Amino acid sequence: MTEFDFDEIIDRTGHNSAKWGAVADGCLPMWVADMDFRSPPSAIDAMIERARHGVFGYTLDPPKLKEAVVERMHRLYDWRIRPEDVLFSPGLVLGLCATGRGFGKPGDAVLIQTPVYGPFFKAATSNQKFALSIDMRYVADDAHSFHYENDYDAFEEAARTSQTSIHLQCNPQNPAGFMYSRKELERIGEICLRHDLLIVADEIHSDLILEGEHIPIATLSDEIAQNTLTMIAPSKTYNLAGMACSVLIAQNQEIRQTMAAALQSISAHVSIMGYEAAYGAYTGGDEWLRQLLVYLKDNRDFAIQYIREHMPQIKTTIPTSTYLLWMDMRGLSLGADLMDFFYKRAGLAPSPGLFFGSAGDGFVRLNFGCPRATLVTGLERLRAAVDQLALKV
Numbered sequence: 001m002t003e004f005d006f007d008e009i010i011d012r013t014g015h016n017s018a019k020w021g022a023v024a025d026g027c028l029p030m031w032v033a034d035m036d037f038r039s040p041p042s043a044i045d046a047m048i049e050r051a052r053h054g055v056f057g058y059t060l061d062p063p064k065l066k067e068a069v070v071e072r073m074h075r076l077y078d079w080r081i082r083p084e085d086v087l088f089s090p091g092l093v094l095g096l097c098a099t100g101r102g103f104g105k106p107g108d109a110v111l112i113q114t115p116v117y118g119p120f121f122k123a124a125t126s127n128q129k130f131a132l133s134i135d136m137r138y139v140a141d142d143a144h145s146f147h148y149e150n151d152y153d154a155f156e157e158a159a160r161t162s163q164t165s166i167h168l169q170c171n172p173q174n175p176a177g178f179m180y181s182r183k184e185l186e187r188i189g190e191i192c193l194r195h196d197l198l199i200v201a202d203e204i205h206s207d208l209i210l211e212g213e214h215i216p217i218a219t220l221s222d223e224i225a226q227n228t229l230t231m232i233a234p235s236k237t238y239n240l241a242g243m244a245c246s247v248l249i250a251q252n253q254e255i256r257q258t259m260a261a262a263l264q265s266i267s268a269h270v271s272i273m274g275y276e277a278a279y280g281a282y283t284g285g286d287e288w289l290r291q292l293l294v295y296l297k298d299n300r301d302f303a304i305q306y307i308r309e310h311m312p313q314i315k316t317t318i319p320t321s322t323y324l325l326w327m328d329m330r331g332l333s334l335g336a337d338l339m340d341f342f343y344k345r346a347g348l349a350p351s352p353g354l355f356f357g358s359a360g361d362g363f364v365r366l367n368f369g370c371p372r373a374t375l376v377t378g379l380e381r382l383r384a385a386v387d388q389l390a391l392k393v
Helices: 039-053 063-077 092-102 117-126 154-160 182-194 253-265 272-284 286-310 335-346 371-393
Strands: 086-089 111-115 128-137 137-140 147-148 164-170 198-202 228-232 244-250 325-330 363-367
Touching: 039 272, 063 086, 063 244, 063 272, 086 092, 086 137, 092 117, 092 164, 092 198, 092 244, 092 253, 092 371, 111 117, 111 154, 117 128, 117 164, 117 253, 128 154, 137 371, 154 164, 154 182, 154 253, 182 198, 286 325, 335 363, 335 371
Parallel strands: 111 128, 111 164, 164 198, 198 228
Antiparallel strands: 086 244, 137 147, 228 244, 325 363
16 A cells, blocks of 8 residues: 655745745745645546647547546545536636626625635626625634534525525635535534525535544435535545646536536536546545544644644644634634734734635634645744734733
């Protein structure tokens, strides 16, 4: 069995990396959901083999990739879909925006639970709709950690509004890193059915499970499946975001045809290499992913313990999925100066909380999908800045 080296430090500067190129010199990037690990050999080899063919003309959706998705959903979730249920998009964000373009009508509301992945707002507002956001309930676990709970009363009230036509759901949740339970999904699904809201399920982090299990909302019942458009991708799982290939699953023919037309209207086509990378990852990346998840869980545990011991002013979630740590920084009382504190004092660049909506004010998201040495450096920089801040009080 091949042992993969996730401790390897790979120099990403000079390669037009958005993660590394968008920050000031000397600032350590731990923001965008992009890991600093080499992708699985199966994905790399698939692209190399395709490159040897030497002709890169227009391409069709590959049947073999659709079959791989069908097999994967059956194996992971006992979810029985057909190849014709599968569509492809050059990126999940583009898919989200195409959803807003294809479904509902101008002036409709798109129901969102916050804090949540920033492009959810873009998907609504870029398509003559508006985001109707509901803040989840912040619940303290102890002096160090917290989690969120659904506000079902507010959700129901927003769902019954006649303008509301779409619910964008994020599961596993970004930025908080939790997974919805079956009971939670059933209640949300029932409300959406009763008020005729299309469920658009962003499940892009569904392979990155550190503990517990992911439940696709479309697997709950035939009725919910017929009311759901599910979005997954190999991009986060196998660090292939630059290959721009996302998978859309719609078992309802009308939803599928509407979505296909929305994608076609903006000429949204996946590249040849995107298809090959996805196929290689899905068919040969299982062992790489298994080892990655062990490494990520160890990183998570290290980061949480380090923060508890050295920076008790900071509270965090305990993510059961993703490689993202959601951090409540309000105990430092920095207010609007929070990101300046990170950039200028700590030399560290997490994702700003306001990217995830107003409920993220005073928070940041830290990406621990990196070699342990990089994580240690980032945490030590933050500790030094927090200690210096304490000396000035």
